Structure formats: structure tokens, C-alpha cells
Amino acid sequence: MRDMKDVVAIVGMGCSKFGERWDCGLQDLIVEAATEAYADAGVGPEDIQCCYFSNGTLTAQAASQCADALMLRNIPILRNENYCCSGHVALFNAWLAVASGAFDVVMVVGAEKLKDTGFPGLGTGRGITPVREARRTAPGSFSQIACRYFEEYGLSYEEGRRMLAKIAVKNHGNGVLTPRAHFHKSITVEDVMKAPIIATPFSLYDCCGNSDGAACAILVSAERARKYRDDPVYIKGFGIAMDAMLPHYRPGFNWLDFDSLKTSSRKAYEMAGIKNPREELDMAEVHDCFTATEMIIYENFGFTGRGGAIRDIEEGFFERDGGLPVNVDGGLKCFGHPVGASGIRMTYECYKQLQHRVDNPERQLKKCDLALSHTFGGGPQISSVLITGNYLG
């Protein structure tokens, strides 16, 4: 296999305001993100040779919404849907398309319009068959991680909830500093504990925002990157892994060790040459669809040892001024989670942090050269890890 580290670079990115965008349709959001990315890279639609469009919820519409919004034509514009990993998988495809040499300039667009459904959540019946998973919900599934974690480590329901609440408090604190995030509200552990329960042990504040939004990236080869800008961001590692079967049905599955999380991160670390992610990474944007998801990612990604999340959360290791800042832009929790846009939005935060060009200087990390973005999708079944850096080698 070819060494894929530092083969492709990101030279332009854009991200819409996330939130309840009643004023915008899907195409408006796409235009908002793409216009910023064009300007950032110094290119126009005529320069785009191939486009990957990421969206989770449209059915049987191919990439027409993307093509129509941007009036792109006569090039491959390809739809991608891979649950919450849709954005990362679109980036993955673009990365391969550039690396193959088939195209010089490839664009990735991720967009989702969740607020036009008339319902506040992602809905019930999220399975493959209409009967077996008729009442399955995202919080009802991801909460199984917390249930087993509390049991495994002897945490009472109250203790476990307080631990998870600290993750929500951290991400809300970061979201306040992020102008484009959906939510700007500082909260306390008590706020989380008192909020209505959605699915035990998750209260409202353990669950991410259900938002509209779009994000965009423009990729070229690392060799040509500096023709576009002085501070390109290089793709250093990319790992994607899918598990077979919903975890719910997997024989003997413990809900604490997800093969997809472990494999995708290991592949990305190997490619990027990372031996100790806890020490080497400067930041991580991980899939905090629920607080317990972020917690188990710490452990499955090797940010901490098995069972180590409890202490690291307590000590603030993943806070913005901690040893490894996680979700410095507020994460899915506060930035919001328009499914198809999320992986690209996370990568946008990495990109801006690596360039030291974050929109609010208060949020800018002092040292940031190596960053990780990650999405985790489905029941969950698929995990995507992208490692980017602001240097070659």
C-alpha cells in the first residue's frame, strides 16, 4: 500500500451558521458554505473538477441539490450517505480522488436541513426493518454505553450522570465562544442533572443539537497546495471502519469496546505516524452526539486508558486549557449536528485552529499543529477518523 501521509491538502473551507435556520433552505446553506470556501481557496466554480456531496436524510435525490445550489455542471457530482460519517466519507472520497491524480481540484459539500421535518428529534424507528427497530431512537441506543459503563466501573446512576454532565458543561462552555454554533449558553452540572430525562441516563443536555447547517472543503495535492495559500492543511492520516450488525444484536457485545472506533483510529494514527495520541495530538473534534459517546471515544481512541475517562474528566484533561482539548468549538452538543455537514464542520474547526485563524481569538489554541476530527454513525456502526496537520513530514 502506498504511503498516503501528506499526499493531499485542504486549501479552502467554509461553514455556514448552524442552528434553526428557518430562513434558509438546503440550497441556501450550501451557497453560504461554498461561497466562503471558494474565497478562502481563491478559486471559483469553474476550477472544481469533481465534487462529493454529503447528506444523510434526502432520499433518492442524488446530488441534485448540490449541483442546483451551486450551478455546478459537466463534472462528477456524487452523493454520499454514511450515517453521521457522511461528511468524513465525502472527504475520504475527495482525498482518494486527488491522491489518484485523476483530479487537481476537488470539492466536498456537506449539508443537512433537519428543521424542515416538523419534528424536533431525529425520530423513532431508525433501523433496517419497520418492525424490529420500530421504537429504536438514537438516545435510547447510545445510552446503552453509559448503562454498561456505570455497571462496569461501579458508578451509581447519580455519580455516572454527574461525570457525563461535565462533558456537556465543557462543550457548552466552548460553544459560547463559537459564533457560528447553534447554542450559546453556559450551563452547570446542576442544570444537566435537573433537565428532563430523554432516555436514561441522558437528560436534555446530554444530547446534541438537532440543527441545520452546511460545510465545505476544497482539496488539492500537497505538491500544489502552496500555489493556493501559504498555510495549507495536510491530510496526515485517514481511517474508516465499519462494524457488522447493529451493536444491539452483536453476540456478546459489551458496549464499551467498539471495534470500529479502535480500528479507525489505529489506522489513522499509523498513517500519520502517531504513537501516543494523548501526547501528540493538539486537539480533537470527536463525535459527541451524546455525552457518553464522547466519553467512550476518549478510551477507544487511546486518549486515556480503559476506565481512565472517569479521572480525566474529573481533572479537566479534555477542556480547552487541558492536556488534550476536545470539541473546542462546542462539538455536536453546541455547534449542532446537521448530519451530512458535521464531519466537514469538525474538520473546519481543525483547519482554522491549525492555521491560527479561528473566528474568535478567545477560542484559539496557543499550540495547534496536529488535529483529529471524527464522526461515529449509525446504531452506531461506522467510525471515521481524519488527522490533519499544518506542516509537512
Next chain:
Amino acid sequence: MSNTRKTGILSVGAYVPYYYLERQLMGSVWGDRGLKGCRSMANSDEDSLTMSVEAGRDCLKKIPRGRVTHHYNATTTSPYAEKSGAALISAACCLNENVLSVDFNSSLRAGMSALKLALDTAASDGEAVVLVTAADTRNAPPKSNEEQLFGDAAAAFAVGSGDVIAELRAFASVDNEIHDYWRNSGDKVINTTEQRFSTDEGYMQSVPAAVREAMKLAGVSAEEVSRFVVNTPGLREYKKAAAKCGFKPEQICDPLMDNVGNCGTAHTLLVLAYALEKAAPGDIIVAAGYGTGANAAVFEVTPEIESRREKYVSKFFERRRAFGEYTRFLSFRGQLEPKQGEPFKIPAAPAISWRERNTYLKLYAGRCTKCGTRVFPASRVCYNCHSVDSEIEESQTEAKSKLFSFSIDRLAGRSDDPIVVQAIADDDQGVRFYLNMTDVEESEVKIGMDLEFTFRKIHNLGGYPNYYWKFRPVRVSE
């Protein structure tokens, strides 16, 4: 084929739902006092077919399923006007596909009629084993006495030849074409006429006529009868009917009106099951069922009862819980339309339901013959060793499980019943299941708790009822 062996009841099953409603509460919401006692009520995920499945499975614990040759189901409240409910129950009870599944509908006497024809079937064929199931979930107009008097329940009998626990001695029937209780096609609730007319010219005429004829055929006198079993329209009518038949009060079996209610076509069968709990060898039991006429059967209890005696019905009274909200009771029964919940994501279709029938209805899990991995649902390719078509499919419906993980999901359910316990559990053969849990209190849900499977209605996507299995806590100790 003639059959010289005894024919009668081989095995007994019953089902009384987890919830009951105090009649006082039902009265008080209308500013009335309410009748005494309580009525049983089906949960939001139950109907007469799921309750028949429960009673049928209870009955089949004592009889190998492979021996069942016929299945007769009686109900006046099938969710289908056209389409067999019996065949669905046969599937969920994992009976052989070549059993004769027959539907007995419309009549409140259908349960007793099904039992009679089952006994005839057994009499004509010594190898025949007939599963009789009966259940009802009848609706009456809100605020009516009948709303309080009706109850939801099911009963089941396996009927055959040989080592029966109760032998049929005689059976008699009398028709009485009368409008006392009826539902016209399309009616959601029963119609009634003047109570005195109904009782005097209907129930009080037909029950004694059928009972006297059956006793005459059996050659037994009223004094020789140990127990008189009968359904009853209200809390007292059965006493007058019994007296008219010549029975003393102590001969009458409690018709369960104080704790179940009139459970329609299942009523006499449920009370007969209850009577058998305490029956002794040699006892004569007369069972009568009223409904546009009456049927009456005379049974003689055999010594076999001793080894197969159970608390067939009363075991359900040990595990029940009062339901507190009358409005939700109405909503569960489709008599009040609440705010709609979120739509489901995936539409159901007959082709999918049919293709998945072994998974949905029989809970088939796969066991890989190459590596031994057990998995639900069964898969073409083994999860562990990737062998193709190596799995043997086996029904898990009678397995017991232990809860591995859960979430009490407060928004996942229907708008009138929003809380869903999302449950992940391993059965005693190591098969991992993900199902919802029903008939459970939040405070009971604990990792490691004992669970069993129960057959339930899931939704009406596709324009028809969709059924599947749920977990429920094991409450009845066998």
C-alpha cells in the same frame, strides 16, 4: 376413525393482562360511584390475538407443540374483519404449518363452540390434539356499566384423547335469536337494550335450558355437580341462573367478575380454567356459556389433574398492577384520539412482513453449525466465521433471558404511551436480543433481571397490525 379412549381436556392455559382498572376510578371520572371491584385491561400493545398467543403458549408448556393437529381460535374482537387470526396465533405459538387453523368469530358463545368442536375432533380421531384459544377486548360506550363490567382476558385448552384431566360427559346447545348485546358491522362499541328484557328473556332462559339438557344427557343431577361454571352479563345474574338450574350458592364457581370482568367469548373458558385449579378427581363440572343462546358441557375430572394442577388463572392475580389513568385507558382502546406522535421512519409492507415472518412471529435465531455462534436475527452469513447458510434456525420464544443493558427512553413510544424500555438481554442459550420491554415499572428495571418473551402488537404501519416480541419481567413462578 372411531376413538374409544377418553376425550377431554389435556392441558389448560390462561392469560390475564398486567393492568387492571378500579371500577371506582372509572365511575369517579364521570362523577359517579362506580361498581365494586376492578376490570382487567389490555396494555397498549395487546389485542385479542396477542392475548390468545399468551394463553396458548401457557397451555402448550405441558403439551409438545408437535402433537397439535388443529387450532381453533375464538374472538369477537379480531383486529381483522377478513384474514385469519388463528393462523397468526398458530405461527406465534410455533405450531406445525400443517395444523388446521380455524377462526370462530362474532358470537359470545364462540369460545364454548370452539371447545365443543375441538372435543368432537378429538372424539373422531384419537391422534388429534386441538389447541383452543379464546380472547376478547370488547369496548362499551364510555360511562356505561358495561365499560366497567367488561374485562380483557384469554383462555386456552388443549383437547385430545387419553390422559385427559377432565373428560367430556355431555354437551348441549340451545339457540335464542335475540338482540341483547350486539355490535353491527363497523360498530366500535356494543349496543344494548333494556336490561330487564335482556336478562329475563335471554340469559335467564337459555342458560338453564342448556344446562338442564346437558345434565340430562350426562345422567347427572344438580346435586351431583361439584362446580357450576358460567359467564355472566353483570355482577349478580349468574346467581339467579344457577338457582334456576338447581344449584346451591356453594356449587357456583366465582365468575371472576370482581377482578377480571366479563371477558366476552373467553369468559366461560377462563372460569372453567379457574374451576380446574381446585378440582378433585371425580368432580363433575358443568360449564355454560351464554351468547344468543347457550352451550353447556359436563366434564368429569380425572386423577390426571393431580399431576398437572396449577394456579392456571390465579397466578396472574399475583403480578398485576392498577392502571391509574382512565383517559389513557380510552386512548389505548381507540375510543379517544390523542395528539399524534412522530411518524415512523420506515414503512411496513406486506412483502417484508411475510418474508420476515419467522423472525417477527416465531423469534427464530440462528445457530451456526460450523462454529456454534448463536445470533438473532438469523443471518445468511455467520457473524463469527463467515460460513454461508450454515445456520440452523430455532425459535427462542420460550427461552428465559437476563437483562444486559437498558435505557428508559421517555420519548420513543406512542404519544399516549411514550415511555419505552429499550432492553438488551441474553437468553439462556446465549442469544443476544434487542427488544422493548413491556408490563414493567421503571423502578423494577435492573441489569441482571429475569425476563421472558411476550408477543405484542407493535404498530399499524402498512395499514395492518404488525406483531413482534417484547421482553417482560418474569413474575409468575412456575
